Amino acid sequence: MARHTCEQALQMTIESEEELTFSSESEDDEYLDDEDLHFEEGFDPAQDTFSQENVVPSRAPHTGMAQKHRSFFSAVENLNECGNDCEQIPVAKRAKKTLSWREETDVDVAPKPRRFLPAREPGPQLSPADSHSPMSLFKLFFSESAVSNLCHNTNAQAARALAQGRKYSWTDVSVGELYRYIGLVFYMAMVKMSSIADYWRQDSLFSVPFPATVMSRDRYRTISWNLHMSHPDADKENDKKRGTAEHDRLFRVKPLMDTIRLACKAFYHPRRNVTVKERLVACRANAVMRRFMKAKPTKLGFKCFVLTDSSNGYTVDLSVYTSKNIFPSDHGLSYDAVMSLLDKKVLGSGYHVYMDDFYTSPKLLTDLFAMKFGACGTYRDYRKDFPRSSSNALTKKSTRGSIRWIRDGPLVCVKWMDKQEVSVCSTIHAAYKGDCVQRKVKVQDAWRKKTFPCPAPVSAYNQHMAGVDLSDQLLQYYTAQHKTMKWYRKVFLHFLDVAATNAFILHKELHGNMTHKGFVEELIGELCGVSQKTAPKHTNIDHVKNIATAGRRMRVHCKAVHGKKL
Incomplete structure (x- = not known):
């Protein structure tokens, strides 16, 4: 059976799918x-x-x-x-x-x-002869159009928050910047710290220099606060319908959820x-x-x-x-x-x-x-x-x-x-x-x-x-989940986990030459726009000298001057 292209597979799935209808939902206890x-x-x-x-x-x-x-x-x-x-x-x-x-x-x-009569040939609906990078496979689920919609709704939510009196600096987030933000989310899944602020600390032996090269801590925080999958004006209209059959409890996550569900079925057919x-x-x-x-x-x-x-x-x-x-x-x-x-x-x-x-x-x-x-x-x-x-x-x-x-x-x-x-x-x-x-x-x-x-x-x-x-098990190895007070952001992080895990499985089925850890590491580098082989520039070596012992300072100095340890 000939394989469909990605576009044909997606179109077939869209035409044949009968979407579920969910009941109304309130953020308050009922x-x-x-x-x-x-x-x-x-x-x-x-x-x-x-x-x-x-x-x-x-x-x-x-x-x-x-x-x-x-x-x-x-x-x-x-x-x-x-x-x-x-x-x-x-x-x-x-x-x-x-x-x-x-x-x-x-x-x-x-x-x-x-x-057994599957509708399509089981397995990835992509050509194994083509080269597929982790980033290209991840974009099957988080496409640029889906991320563009996320940017539009996030910018609208930030404008609404500022109009309500929030005090922080904001510039509209772009598609490229939101991909870098997602890359940092996955980086935090790989490198565990006790709090988000610790990723930007510069006064400790255990500080990590990479996040600061991607974006500032305040920028990461403001994007996290305003991240939105639906338009805030449409949310307001949906909230007015609480208590009626027309209210949609999943309205805040449905735009992205529908995209993820369609992509999961379009680019892979189960055995x-x-x-x-x-x-x-x-x-x-x-x-x-x-x-x-x-x-x-x-x-x-x-x-x-x-x-x-x-x-x-x-x-x-x-x-x-x-x-x-x-x-x-x-x-x-x-x-x-x-x-x-x-x-x-x-x-x-x-x-x-x-x-x-x-x-x-x-x-x-x-x-x-x-x-x-x-x-x-x-x-x-x-x-x-x-x-x-x-x-x-x-x-x-x-x-x-x-x-x-x-x-x-x-x-x-x-x-x-x-x-x-x-x-x-x-x-x-x-x-x-x-x-x-x-x-x-x-x-x-x-x-x-x-x-x-x-x-x-x-x-x-x-x-x-x-x-x-x-x-x-695969979802939990490098999960993007972290603490947040908004339920729909927890669901958003789960969608990231599903997309990254499915992308890895597709890569393994097509090429099979990369471990799960290696796949996530390369995906982070591509999302953040850096090469995995190029280490980020470290801070001044005096930062290490000032807090190290005398013996260690001598070894660091000799290595820097003579190219070898004492």
Whole structure:
């Protein structure tokens, strides 16, 4: 399949994409509805159900609660719970409605594999024969037109601040200067100091000379204070609509967010295995969209739903959660979040989607199967429509490596006893194909490796969900995040991280001759307009002599005069 040019790829994506519509948002605290409270705890009210017994749901992805709940798995119900009404049901129908868990020795047949038909050839939509510098790849996401719009809105915000009585000097920022500003942001991600002011200190052995050669400290600060992705006059009009359906909570970030999302999809097409997961952008600013996630290392911030390529961690698409679900269907937030990221017109068909237990439900997996998408994910036993049968089920006394499974059409639900019970369902795999895993077990006061059988969906899940972990890992290596009091600037810094990481992945796919650190270093040099090989001029050597010991002063003097140490 011939590769599209960048412009053709971008145009194809723009024509086929159906943008998400988000609910209104206020910067002030608002009352959180029931769905928000459920989401903060990791629940989806449209998917999760609870029994009337005294059971406290756990945040842990896998719990042994199959025996404590009563629900339906498709049209199947346990006859033991029917009571006297079962006597009125014909015997043939009774037999059809009886389900019990099967073992690994029972043969399971996977659904017929869906043919993989991507809309474009998977991989970078750029010619590998061309040379691509880090700067040119970064500009695919932060193009000069996008940066020009940032400059226009930033200058307008500065003019508004000065009109309101702010006391600082300001000259309009240009495209080149804003690229240098972004370069300094990445430099601060590489060279960590305790505060922004420390990058311009000149009275310490630990001072760094480079930032002062790019721009002054006051200039960097004023640009940071006024950085704006939307026009302040349009912000004012949007703020007047607070409390109405017309108010857009993401208005301040949407211009740049739309550009980033289009570029992510235009210049790279994912391979067959993709992952869906949430990503938390740390933020303590006072905004309703801020979420608390107990299970995350960074517990407070903005939540993004992310689609990534499992093979390399490339961010294919993302959407920012606004604390209210305003998607078109009534199937719950988790269902709609996945469906909004999987655009069949853009992706094609035959993809395998992996997800965690927040998203997984029988309704989602069967609907994706009807769309010619395979899916696999961990699930929660108490979630609606998952099997509750206790016949031949796993118990706490089950031996390690025990497998139980139930199939309903294309959907198979598998339980596996590892250190604890693991629950996975899939429309891609057979329940068990002979896979094994090694675990360390204690035998006669000594730890030894032992082999245990492992279900096929569990093996595939562990393999491909590592892609989203790789994506988060790459983002955190040289993250541009730092403290700021405005929530939309935290989102802006996250867009910088996504753009730089995706640019690195593209470079690695096309050329593969540069480390992540080397890529970021060269990108900083190009953004700031300096050569990485040319060291900036240092301050007067007397600065070192005056604070050094006598012995060091002698060694520095001898090296300067004679070209060698004493």
